[in-house]
Amino acid sequence: MKMVKKKKLNEIPVSTLSNVFESxxxxxxxxxxxxxxxxxxVYIGSEAKQYxxxxxxxxxxxxxxxxxxxxxxxxxxxxxHHHPESISTLAKLISxxxxxxxxxxxxxxxxxxxxxxxxxxxxxxxxxxxxxKVRFDFDLLSxxxxxxxxxxxxxA
Amino acid sequence: MIKKFKQIQDESNRKxxxxxxxxxxxxxxxxxxxxxTIKLSSIKITxxxxxxxxxxxxxxxxxxxxxPTLRVLATDNAHAPIDIKHPHDHWHxxxxxxxxxxxxxxxxxxxxxMNSIEHHIGKFIQESELLLKKLGLSxxxxxxxx
Numbered sequence: 001m002k003m004v005k006k007k008k009l010n011e012i013p014v015s016t017l018s019n020v021f022e023s024x025x026x027x028x029x030x031x032x033x034x035x036x037x038x039x040x041x042v043y044i045g046s047e048a049k050q051y052x053x054x055x056x057x058x059x060x061x062x063x064x065x066x067x068x069x070x071x072x073x074x075x076x077x078x079x080x081h082h083h084p085e086s087i088s089t090l091a092k093l094i095s096x097x098x099x100x101x102x103x104x105x106x107x108x109x110x111x112x113x114x115x116x117x118x119x120x121x122x123x124x125x126x127x128x129x130x131x132x133k134v135r136f137d138f139d140l141l142s143x144x145x146x147x148x149x150x151x152x153x154x155x156a
Numbered sequence: 157m158i159k160k161f162k163q164i165q166d167e168s169n170r171k172x173x174x175x176x177x178x179x180x181x182x183x184x185x186x187x188x189x190x191x192x193t194i195k196l197s198s199i200k201i202t203x204x205x206x207x208x209x210x211x212x213x214x215x216x217x218x219x220x221x222x223x224p225t226l227r228v229l230a231t232d233n234a235h236a237p238i239d240i241k242h243p244h245d246h247w248h249x250x251x252x253x254x255x256x257x258x259x260x261x262x263x264x265x266x267x268x269x270m271n272s273i274e275h276h277i278g279k280f281i282q283e284s285e286l287l288l289k290k291l292g293l294s295x296x297x298x299x300x301x302x
Contacts, residue, residue: 012185021277021278021281025278027178028175030171034178038178038182039178040181040183041184042183044184045186048186050187051187051189055189
């Protein structure tokens with residue numbers, strides 16, 4: 001089936017839920033073209049824009065890393081010691097939901113600590129630990145943090 | 157029922173389907189840190205999917221880091237609900253935490269009737285607003301009738 005092409009947005013638009021639903025109904029009736037935000041992100045109100053921009057800028061903060069690390073020491077250790085073949089195997093090792101483990105691995109991947117290697121057969125991805133020892137670089141003015149790997153695990 | 161819904165996917169409705177699935181991937185971001193996501197695609201009509209759509213609408217609450225990772229309300233047709241085998245349309249109500257009116261996840265799926273995809277999207281947005289309003293996080297409630 002041919003899909004309707006959407007315009008790419010550089011900025012996330014601000015709207016209200018009523019306007020969003022009206023757009024959906026108008027497109028359904030054939031009264032309106034697909035809005036350019038369809039398939040993308042929409043802030044519901046100007047306060048939402050502020051919240052989500054702040055959240056993005058906090059993504060690499062020391063606080064968020066500290067929390068992520070302290071909540072997932074078991075997960076990191078399980079990858080290092082057991083070399084699980086897939087996310088589901090890792091989830092079973094640490095008795096957590098696969099969806100939860102998958103989200104956490106995504107966050108650790110953003111910090112550059114783990115990598116998900118696609119398997120040659122099927123959809124399973126193998127999590128590997130990229131760093132075993134890291135150095136923090138912390139900018140006191142912006143609050144931003146970066147990590148540098150000092151030691152790589154042998155099995156990686 | 158399949159015969160009825162086959163009409164939805166006939167040639168006269170093809171443009172409608174192509175347009176409405178254009179909302180696939182839309183994310184509505186709330187000031188409270190909640191996020192509503194729309195996943196929608198057109199698929200072959202079967203007993204499990206008699207209307208010919210595959211869909212998942214989810215409302216996520218922010219976790220301790222402020223990231224919207226906790227699914228607190230949902231409707232989809234990815235699997236059979238607990239009460240009937242066909243069709244797969246179902247709703248996951250919100251679970252609440254002990255001692256407070258705080259959502260902690262979604263309940264088991266209960267079957268629902270899904271007649272119109274745009275009405276179903278609207279219904280999910282409205283239920284999400286009602287949940288946020290209960291939590292003191294939203295005042296706007298969309299009007300489904302206009």
